[in-house]
Amino acid sequence: MSTSDIFQFEIQARDGKARAGLFQTPHGVLQTPVFAPVGTQATVKAVTPAQLSELGASLVLANTYHLYLRPGDQLVAEMGGLHSFMQWNGPLLTDSGGFQVFSLNEIRKVDDDGVTFKSHIDGSMHRFTPESSIAIQENLGADIIMAFDECAPPYDREYIQRAMQRTHAWAERCMAAKTRPDQALFGIVQGGVFADLRSESARFISSLGFPGHAIGGLSVGETKGEMNEMLEEVNEILPEDRPRYLMGVGSPEDLVNGVLRGVDIFDCVLPTRLARHQAAMTRTGRMNLMNAGYAKDPRPIDETCACYTCRTFTRAYLRHLIVAKEMLASTLVSIHNLHTLLQLMRDLRQAIFEGRLDTFAAEFLQQYTL
Numbered sequence: 001m002s003t004s005d006i007f008q009f010e011i012q013a014r015d016g017k018a019r020a021g022l023f024q025t026p027h028g029v030l031q032t033p034v035f036a037p038v039g040t041q042a043t044v045k046a047v048t049p050a051q052l053s054e055l056g057a058s059l060v061l062a063n064t065y066h067l068y069l070r071p072g073d074q075l076v077a078e079m080g081g082l083h084s085f086m087q088w089n090g091p092l093l094t095d096s097g098g099f100q101v102f103s104l105n106e107i108r109k110v111d112d113d114g115v116t117f118k119s120h121i122d123g124s125m126h127r128f129t130p131e132s133s134i135a136i137q138e139n140l141g142a143d144i145i146m147a148f149d150e151c152a153p154p155y156d157r158e159y160i161q162r163a164m165q166r167t168h169a170w171a172e173r174c175m176a177a178k179t180r181p182d183q184a185l186f187g188i189v190q191g192g193v194f195a196d197l198r199s200e201s202a203r204f205i206s207s208l209g210f211p212g213h214a215i216g217g218l219s220v221g222e223t224k225g226e227m228n229e230m231l232e233e234v235n236e237i238l239p240e241d242r243p244r245y246l247m248g249v250g251s252p253e254d255l256v257n258g259v260l261r262g263v264d265i266f267d268c269v270l271p272t273r274l275a276r277h278q279a280a281m282t283r284t285g286r287m288n289l290m291n292a293g294y295a296k297d298p299r300p301i302d303e304t305c306a307c308y309t310c311r312t313f314t315r316a317y318l319r320h321l322i323v324a325k326e327m328l329a330s331t332l333v334s335i336h337n338l339h340t341l342l343q344l345m346r347d348l349r350q351a352i353f354e355g356r357l358d359t360f361a362a363e364f365l366q367q368y369t370l
């Protein structure tokens with residue numbers, strides 16, 4: 001079977017620019033719009049795969065950069081690939097390693113061929129090229145893989161333009177390097193906060209015939225207004241019949257704003273990262289569970305939430321676990337935060353089917369405080 005036979009994307013309903021769809025992968029069908037929890041080191045921190053399934057998670061992201069450095073993509077391949085290694089049998093996505101190379105490292109050299117960088121673990125020197133990023137992602141074996149791109153700071157126009165051109169050349173090389181038909185390679189649109197660069201990038205990347213497209217380089221320091229404007233610009237151009245993935249974005253209001261503008265896939269470390277910092281995500285904003293006011297509070301985090309944590313435990317107990325530095329605190333708050341985002345995506349999807357997304361979004365954004 002060819003890649004296009006395997007990875008079929010069907011739009012089931014539209015509401016304004018938003019779409020509800022089904023994206024077929026070798027490890028199951030994604031109901032879009034969808035939020036992917038992030039498992040950087042082949043584990044969504046503090047949560048088991050069984051708990052993820054119970055939460056209704058469908059797509060999980062893992063980071064190529066981290067797994068290449070440790071335990072090594074070759075080792076993962078020898079252990080049967082990432083699905084089997086981490087025991088997540090649903091759809092998986094790996095990023096290209098580009099974002100981490102540019103954000104976590106002392107970069108030694110970026111040139112038109114690739115990037116030389118120093119490992120954040122042991123200081124050893126490494127090099128990624130479009131070809132090696134694809135080879136690593138083929139060893140890892142995720143269902144969706146990403147083109148190697150250069151992510152530049154959002155406001156430096158000259159640098160962004162250079163990085164965008166490099167990203168375009170690398171996208172073509174990634175496509176040529178890819179060999180596995182059971183993986184869908186997505187191209188990435190860059191261009192910072194500049195509408196003309198974004199549309200140039202969207203035109204070029206969509207001309208290459210990728211089965212899906214990602215929007216990169218957002219949520220890296222620009223304003224929410226700029227992000228929304230860029231999404232509108234890019235989604236005007238990206239083909240309707242392929243999934244669109246907004247990378248690294250996942251606060252509740254960003255999910256709502258992205259879906260309204262025609263985004264189908266999101267991922268973010270936010271729910272699990274906040275959980276490890278005692279913050280619960282709710283439909284109205286964030287709660288700091290360390291707050292002394294919760295010490296004798298018999299209520300769950302969110303009385304309207306149906307997650308295991310809220311069905312079972314009080315704020316008083318969660319606060320106690322946090323104060324006592326018990327590991328279970330991270331697990332229970334992660335379960336709640338992931339549920340909040342996954343349920344929000346299910347509600348957005350339902351609102352699209354029922355043609356009431358605008359009302360749903362307006363009500364949501366009105367009661368949500370940053």
Ligand SMILES: [Zn+2]
Nearest residue numbers: 305307310336
């Ligand atoms: Zn909950």
